Every structure is written in C-alpha cells, then in structure tokens.
Amino acid sequence: MTDIPPALEKSRMIQLRVLRYCPSSDSEPSFVVYNVPFSDDMSVLQGLQAIKADQDGSLSFRWSCRMAVCGSCGMMINDEPKLACETFLRDLAPGPVTIEPLRNFPIERDLVVTVGDFVKKIESIYPYIMPKVPKSIEDGPYLQTPAQMAAYDSFADCINCMLCYAACPQFGANPAFIGPGAMAMLQRYNSDSRDGGQLQRLDQIHGEDGVWSCTAVGVCSEVCPKQVDPANAVNQNKTRSALDFFLRFLRKAPSP
Amino acid sequence: MKPSDIGPRPHRSFAPVFWLLFGAGGMLSALFGPALILLTGIMAPQGWGLPARFTDFPHALEFARNPVGKLVALAVIALFLFHGAERLFLTLKDMRAGALPVLRAATYGVAALMSLATLILLLLIGF
Amino acid sequence: MSEQRPFHRPMPANWWAHKPYLSYTLRELTGVAVALYGVILLAGLVCLWLGADAYAGYQDVIASKLSLLAHLLLLVAMLWHVVTWFQTLPKTMPRLILHGKPVKPQSITAIGLLVAGVCSVALLAAVVALGAWS
Numbered sequence: 001m002t003d004i005p006p007a008l009e010k011s012r013m014i015q016l017r018v019l020r021y022c023p024s025s026d027s028e029p030s031f032v033v034y035n036v037p038f039s040d041d042m043s044v045l046q047g048l049q050a051i052k053a054d055q056d057g058s059l060s061f062r063w064s065c066r067m068a069v070c071g072s073c074g075m076m077i078n079d080e081p082k083l084a085c086e087t088f089l090r091d092l093a094p095g096p097v098t099i100e101p102l103r104n105f106p107i108e109r110d111l112v113v114t115v116g117d118f119v120k121k122i123e124s125i126y127p128y129i130m131p132k133v134p135k136s137i138e139d140g141p142y143l144q145t146p147a148q149m150a151a152y153d154s155f156a157d158c159i160n161c162m163l164c165y166a167a168c169p170q171f172g173a174n175p176a177f178i179g180p181g182a183m184a185m186l187q188r189y190n191s192d193s194r195d196g197g198q199l200q201r202l203d204q205i206h207g208e209d210g211v212w213s214c215t216a217v218g219v220c221s222e223v224c225p226k227q228v229d230p231a232n233a234v235n236q237n238k239t240r241s242a243l244d245f246f247l248r249f250l251r252k253a254p255s256p
Numbered sequence: 257m258k259p260s261d262i263g264p265r266p267h268r269s270f271a272p273v274f275w276l277l278f279g280a281g282g283m284l285s286a287l288f289g290p291a292l293i294l295l296t297g298i299m300a301p302q303g304w305g306l307p308a309r310f311t312d313f314p315h316a317l318e319f320a321r322n323p324v325g326k327l328v329a330l331a332v333i334a335l336f337l338f339h340g341a342e343r344l345f346l347t348l349k350d351m352r353a354g355a356l357p358v359l360r361a362a363t364y365g366v367a368a369l370m371s372l373a374t375l376i377l378l379l380l381i382g383f
Numbered sequence: 384m385s386e387q388r389p390f391h392r393p394m395p396a397n398w399w400a401h402k403p404y405l406s407y408t409l410r411e412l413t414g415v416a417v418a419l420y421g422v423i424l425l426a427g428l429v430c431l432w433l434g435a436d437a438y439a440g441y442q443d444v445i446a447s448k449l450s451l452l453a454h455l456l457l458l459v460a461m462l463w464h465v466v467t468w469f470q471t472l473p474k475t476m477p478r479l480i481l482h483g484k485p486v487k488p489q490s491i492t493a494i495g496l497l498v499a500g501v502c503s504v505a506l507l508a509a510v511v512a513l514g515a516w517s
Contacts, residue, residue, distance in 0.1 A: 023388035106389035114389050147483045154478075154485070169350070169404055172394045191478065207266030212275075215346050216471055217407045232488075235474040242272035278414075285417045286468040286495075289461045291503035293420060295510055296427075297454030301446040306514040311442070313435045320431055329428065333421045340418020347411045350399045367418070374425055377432045 010037035014089050015096035016047055018059065021107050029107060032056075033096070038089040044099065045073050045084035048111075061111040068225055071161030075111050076100040081166035081223045104165055104172040117175065118162055121182040125204050129189060132196030142194045152191035155233060157226040158184045164220035164230050170213045177213035178205055180220040180230030187233035198240075199251060206241045214238065274342050274364065281339025284332065292332065317381070326378045334371035341367035410467040416460030469495035 013035050021029035034051045042050075045063055052059045064070040066085045073084040078098050089097070105113035135142060164180035171177045186205065189195050205211050214234045221231040244251075298304065300311045309315065319325040345363035353359065395401075399408045423445075430441035444450055472495055473488035480486070 021390055023390070024386040029390055029392075103392070104394070106391050108387065108389055145483075147480045150480050150483065150485055151478055167403075169394070169398055172398070173350070203265050205266070206268045208269045208271070210266055210269070212269040212271040215350070215407075215411075216474060217404065218471070218474065219403050219407070222403065232474050232476075232478070235471075236477045238272075238275060239475050239477075242276055245268070245272035281417065282414070282464075282468055285461065286465045287499050287502040288506055289417060289420070289503075290458060290465060291506040291510075293454055293458045293461055294507065296424065297420075297445065297457065298451060301442065302451065305511050307517070310514050310517075313431070313438045316427075316431050316438065320428065329424070333424050333428070336417050336421030336424075340415050340421065343411045343414030344418065347399070347408065347415075350408070352396065370422070370425055374428060377428050381432050 007040045010039045010042075012038060012093065014038050014047070014093055016044075016051065017096050017098045018048070018051070018111070019098075019100040019107075020059070020110050022058070023109060031098075036089075038093075040090045042089045043085050044075075044077055044082075044087045044089060044092070044097065047089055047097075048084065048099070059111075060109050069159055071159035074102050074161040074163050074166065076103055076166065081163035083161060083163070083225050086225065102162055102166040104168070104175070105162070113162075115162070118160075118165065118179070118181065121178050122160070122185055124178070125182055125186040125189075125201050126197050127185050127189065129192060129195045130197035130200070131194055144193055148193040151193070152188050155184050155188035155191065155228055158188070158228045158230075159226055161225060163223045163225065167219040167223040169217060169219075170215055174209065174213050176209040178210050180234055183211070183233040183237060184228050184230040187237070190237075199244075202237075202240060202244055205237060206244065211235075211237045211241055274338070277335065277338040278342035281335035281337075284335050285339060288332075289336075320378060320381045321383055323383065330371075330374055330378060333374045334367075337367040337370050338364075410463070410471075413460045413464035413467065416457050417464060420457050420461070465499050466496070469499065 016034045016036055017031045018034065019029045020026075020032045034055055036047050036050050038047060038050075043066075045061075045066060048059065048061050049063075052061075061075070061084070062072040063085065064072045068083050068086045071083075074081060075084055076082075076099070077084065077087050078092065079100075081102060084099075099111065101107050101111045101113045105115070108114055131142075158181060160181060162181060164184075165171050168177070168180055171179050183205070186201050190198050190201060211234055216231065216235055218231045220234075221229045224230060295306070296311070300306050320329065341363040345359055348354065348359045348363070349356065354362075398404055427438075427441055427445070430437040469492045473491040476491065478485050479491075
C-alpha cells in the first residue's frame with residue numbers, strides 16, 4: 001500500500017455545525033454537529049460528502065462540478081455566502097464551522113433551497129440574443145472586435161450560483177426583487193453588440209421589483225466568485241431606466 | 257418559455273424622479289459640500305480667512321436678492337434636502353421603522369415642504 | 384415523493400447594523416448629514432427674511448462653540464459622503480472600454496475625487512479672494 005503524503009493525511013478533526021431540516025419530520029431547522037477528520041486539501045464540500053458517506057447518509061446538499069463553474073454548491077459558511085467546493089477546511093480550522101443553506105431563500109431540505117423563482121426571473125429578461133440586424137446562416141457569422149466582446153464578457157461569466165441573492169438585503173426584504181444575478185444576465189445581452197433588445201428588457205425591469213428595489217449596497221459584487229460585478233449591472237440600468245422615464249416619448253417603435 | 261408567459265409587464269415605478277433628485281443633490285454636495293460647510297459653518301462665523309462682515313445682514317440680503325444668488329440658494333438647499341430625504345427614507349425602510357406612506361411623508365414630504373418654503377422665502381425677500 | 388414544506392427564515396431586524404452591511408448604513412447616513420446642513424442654511428434664510436435682529440441671533444448661534452463642533456462633525460460626514468459617492472458612482476455607469484480594455488472603477492473614483500477636490504478648493508479660493516477684495 002502506498003504511503004499517503006503528509007498533506008493528504010486526514011490528521012486533524014474539525015467540527016461542522018450543519019443546519020438540518022427534514023420537512024416531513026421537523027417543524028423547524030436545527031443544528032447538528034459533526035466531527036470530521038480532514039486533510040489540507042479538503043473543501044467544505046468534501047467535508048459534507050464525508051459526513052454523508054461515513055456518518056449520516058440523509059444529509060442533502062447540491063453539488064456537481066467540484067471546481068466552481070456549475071454554481072450548485074452555494075451555501076452560508078460561517079455566515080458568508082460561499083461556494084462549498086472552493087472554501088477550504090484548512091482555512092476555517094480549528095472551527096467550529098457553521099454551515100447553513102443560502103440566506104434569503106426558503107429551505108427545501110437541509111442545505112437545499114428553493115430556486116424556482118430565480119429561474120423565472122432569469123427567464124423574464126429575454127435571456128437570448130435578439131439580433132439588431134437579422135442574419136441568415138448563408139450571410140455568415142456575426143463579427144465582433146475584442147473591444148465589443150470586452151463590453152459584455154465579464155457579465156457572461158455568471159454561473160447562476162445565487163451567492164449574490166444571499167448577500168442582497170433588499171432581496172431578503174423583497175423576494176420579488178429581480179435581483180443581481182438576473183440583472184447580470186440582462187446586462188450580458190444588453191451589452192452585446194449583436195443584440196437589439198435593450199428596450200424590451202428595460203420594460204421588464206423598470207418597476208419597483210425591478211432595478212428600483214436596489215439601494216446600491218454592493219455586497220453582491222463582493223461575494224461573487226466570478227467577479228461578475230452584478231452591482232454594476234443593476235445600477236447602470238437605474239441610469240438607463242431613469243433616462244427612459246423622461247425620454248420614453250422619444251423611443252423608436254420596436255421592430256416587429 | 258417566452259417572457260410573456262411569465263406574467264404581465266411590470267408597472268413602471270415613479271422612483272426615477274426621486275433618484276435623479278438624489279443624484280443631483282449627491283453630486284452637488286460631493287463637489288461643493290465640504291467647501292460650503294467650511295465657508296458658512298466655520299470660516300465665516302469664526303472670522304478665519306474671511307472678513308468679519310462677510311456674511312453680515314446687508315451682505316447676506318444682497319446675496320439673497322440677487323437672481324443668481326437665489327438660484328444658488330434654492331439649488332443647494334432643495335437638492336441637499338431631497339438627497340438626504342431619499343437616503344433617510346431608504347435607511348428607515350431598511351430598519352423597518354414604520355409604514356411606507358408614513359416614512360415617505362416624513363422624508364420626501366418634509367423635503368418638499370422645506371424646498372417650497374425656500375422658494376417662497378427667496379421670492380418674499382425681493383430683488 | 385416526500386413532503387414539500389419550504390421553511391422561510393426571517394431576516395434579522397437589525398441586519399443593517401451588522402457586518403457586512405454596517406458600512407453601507409453609515410454611508411447612507413452621510414446623506415442625512417447633507418440634508419441637515421441644508422436645514423441649517425434654510426434656517427439662516429428664514430432668519431434673513433425675518434429681519435436684521437433675527438439674523439443677528441442666527442449669526443450668534445452659528446458662531447457658538449456648539450455650532451462649530453456640529454459643523455466639524457457635519458464636515459467629517461460630508462467628506463465621507465464625498466469619498467463613498469465616488470466609490471459608488473462607477474456602479475451606475477456602463478462599462479467603458481478604452482483602447483480595447485475595460486476602465487477600472489477605481490480610475491473613475493480617482494478622477495471623481497480629483498474633480499471634487501478641485502471644485503471645493505476653487506470655491507474656497509474664489510470666496511476668500513472675494514472676501515479679501517471687498
């Protein structure tokens with residue numbers, strides 16, 4: 001049997017306090033404490049997987065890629081919204097580490113939150129290119145300079161992890177707020193030189209539950225694991241929405 | 257799934273009016289606020305860097321009677337008030353300090369009344 | 384399928400006083416300081432309209448030590464407003480692309496602070512010059 005390198009030896013223990021909730025048996029969530037042996041390379045996600053494998057198979061949590069691109073494993077770790085797969089137990093030692101489901105979302109079970117409303121918000125902002133100039137396949141591809149791509153590509157980095165929604169107190173106060181993530185997606189399309197749907201998207205976000213629920217707290221951009229800067233996506237659309245409020249009579253009629 | 261399947265288009269909010277007032281007041285106070293406080297609140301009253309009679313009654317009256325002076329006074333007072341009103345309203349709303357119509361009256365309402373008073377006083381002071 | 388009964392956790396009533404939101408609350412309160420200064424100016428205008436005696440009374444209050452302290456506090460709050468204003472301003476602007484690269488928000492903040500510094504210094508200089516000349 002090969003020797004385990006010292007860094008990968010599970011030589012230390014750490015306490016994970018996990019908020020558990022089973023709707024069919026619990027009236028409300030409560031913390032359960034697990035002691036987990038860990039090695040230097042283990043993430044919080046791996047810690048949860050170890051609990052599920054060795055201590056309590058009923059522990060439920062979302063995960064997929066283990067490398068911070070799928071956006072599934074968002075949760076509150078020591079009261080901060082983080083991706084469990086890129087948060088390391090060695091940085092949280094000696095613990096205890098408090099793990100709760102993402103703040104501001106209803107809890108389905110254990111660390112799994114309800115995401116249906118978020119999906120609806122994404123769908124409401126026309127999340128696809130509505131070409132300014134329609135082109136057929138025969139006409140060839142749309143061309144874009146590096147500068148034109150730079151205008152939207154950071155907003156395209158969003159992995160829909162919803163950490164920004166957990167960080168946003170205005171979303172916490174108003175669950176109907178369209179929120180930072182959906183606005184980042186909106187801005188990804190609005191800033192794309194191929195797209196001509198700005199006005200239609202503006203009509204979806206000019207209400208109280210659109211951009212006007214935002215008070216520029218800015219913590220959304222601080223917690224974003226992909227540096228998408230959703231705060232900018234929301235707030236630059238306040239400027240747009242405000243100008244549109246006064247100048248809407250000068251709007252050109254939308255193309256059929 | 258089309259966005260039209262989600263539901264009716266959201267009703268347009270009136271917030272932009274207050275947001276632009278907040279922005280104008282914020283920019284004006286960001287550019288000139290520190291100097292204004294220094295001048296009117298510290299230097300002139302204490303006589304530091306300005307002659308003792310600089311803001312005495314005749315001079316202040318002359319400023320307030322000047323059309324440009326009136327515009328400056330109205331802009332500064334009204335925009336500063338509306339800037340603070342918006343921020344106070346949102347902060348009180350964050351703190352859940354009361355029903356929204358009450359908070360609006362206490363902030364925007366008071367700012368509007370005070371701005372109106374400023375306009376009326378500037379007109380009453382004459383030219 | 385097991386029972387679905389989503390559990391809603393209420394927001395703590397004093398979320399605005401805790402990390403990471405306390406700095407946001409303090410930033411917003413600087414706006415209230417701006418309004419308070421506006422009220423002080425309005426009070427001066429009221430006294431000006433009421434006449435020379437009322438205005439002299441106003442001048443005495445403004446020259447007092449208490450007023451000096453209050454204005455110093457307002458000045459501190461106003462300066463914090465200036466700094467946080469230009470930190471927040473880039474958020475409201477579309478991504479600027481210069482020479483193919485996005486302009487950093489910090490650059491916009493720096494330019495804003497510079498312009499604000501120039502404006503306030505210019506106003507101070509202009510008024511002091513006016514005072515010296517009159």
